[in-house]
Amino acid sequence: MNRDLLMSNAAHFRISYEINPYMDIGCQPDAKAALVEHEAISAAHRAAGRTVRVMESAPECPDMVYTANAAFVCDQRAVLGAPPPARQEEIPYFRSVLKENEFDVFDAPYPFSGQGDALACGRFLLAGYGRRTDRRIHDFMAELFGHEVVPLQTASDQWYDLDLAVAVIDERTLAYHPQALTAPSRSRLRDLGLDLIEVGVQEARAFALNLISDGTTVTMTVGAPRLAATLRERGLTVAELNTTQLRKGGGGVRCTALTLDNPAPADASPLPSS
Numbered sequence: 185m186n187r188d189l190l191m192s193n194a195a196h197f198r199i200s201y202e203i204n205p206y207m208d209i210g211c212q213p214d215a216k217a218a219l220v221e222h223e224a225i226s227a228a229h230r231a232a233g234r235t236v237r238v239m240e241s242a243p244e245c246p247d248m249v250y251t252a253n254a255a256f257v258c259d260q261r262a263v264l265g266a267p268p269p270a271r272q273e274e275i276p277y278f279r280s281v282l283k284e285n286e287f288d289v290f291d292a293p294y295p296f297s298g299q300g301d302a303l304a305c306g307r308f309l310l311a312g313y314g315r316r317t318d319r320r321i322h323d324f325m326a327e328l329f330g331h332e333v334v335p336l337q338t339a340s341d342q343w344y345d346l347d348l349a350v351a352v353i354d355e356r357t358l359a360y361h362p363q364a365l366t367a368p369s370r371s372r373l374r375d376l377g378l379d380l381i382e383v384g385v386q387e388a389r390a391f392a393l394n395l396i397s398d399g400t401t402v403t404m405t406v407g408a409p410r411l412a413a414t415l416r417e418r419g420l421t422v423a424e425l426n427t428t429q430l431r432k433g434g435g436g437v438r439c440t441a442l443t444l445d446n447p448a449p450a451d452a453s454p455l456p457s458s
Contacts, residue, residue: 185399190444194219204434245274247274248274252347285444306449310334311336348391349393354397383411396441396443401420405427
């Protein structure tokens with residue numbers, strides 16, 4: 185998992201609207217610095233032995249660099265994101281690329297933030313809702329992919345997608361910021377029997393949990409020394425990268441890559457293609 189990634193370049197990244205608490209039209213990213221940040225993330229993935237497939241961004245789609253919201257992909261199937269109106273022009277581009285790469289592509293029947301609110305963890309699908317994803321899509325995802333869906337509601341718009349609040353380290357380990365989830369969702373997460381690493385508010389606000397892990401190497405932002413140290417103590421290789429410009433749009437390392445190699449749960453029944 186997380187060894188085959190789709191990224192879109194940052195050539196047209198800018199703040200043209202405000203659809204999350206981090207975006208401010210009056211605080212534009214430095215275009216050259218954003219390109220450097222994005223290329224460093226891509227290079228880190230390749231250095232970790234991951235495959236990076238790159239698609240061109242479209243001029244009219246300034247948030248296309250946040251490829252994770254494009255879809256959730258598992259076992260050669262993809263459910264496209266159904267984002268806020270400001271980002272809907274992205275979806276036809278992602279549909280085309282996924283079909284070109286021979287994925288069976290499905291439309292989301294309800295608002296859906298793609299991988300931002302759908303994190304695969306073994307037999308579980310950690311499924312965010314309440315901000316940009318409608319909880320009704322959970323049944324659709326469970327039927328299509330066969331995971332045991334774990335509904336998790338984030339506590340405020342600060343955690344507008346689940347991948348700002350929870351990170352999958354491997355099939356048995358999660359990192360999370362407890363206060364980013366509602367009390368029932370915290371209880372639900374703790375009842376899964378997984379190893380949970382708690383992350384403090386300062387590091388969570390710095391996008392520490394918006395990371396990518398393949399179970400051996402963790403690629404994450406700088407500015408979260410406690411989490412980075414904890415992961416290294418557990419024997420993981422940790423690559424820390426600058427995400428100052430990308431965070432101005434509300435995204436970090438995890439947001440910039442769509443995972444293409446999520447496996448189906450081991451006990452999932454075969455499902456028909458589209």
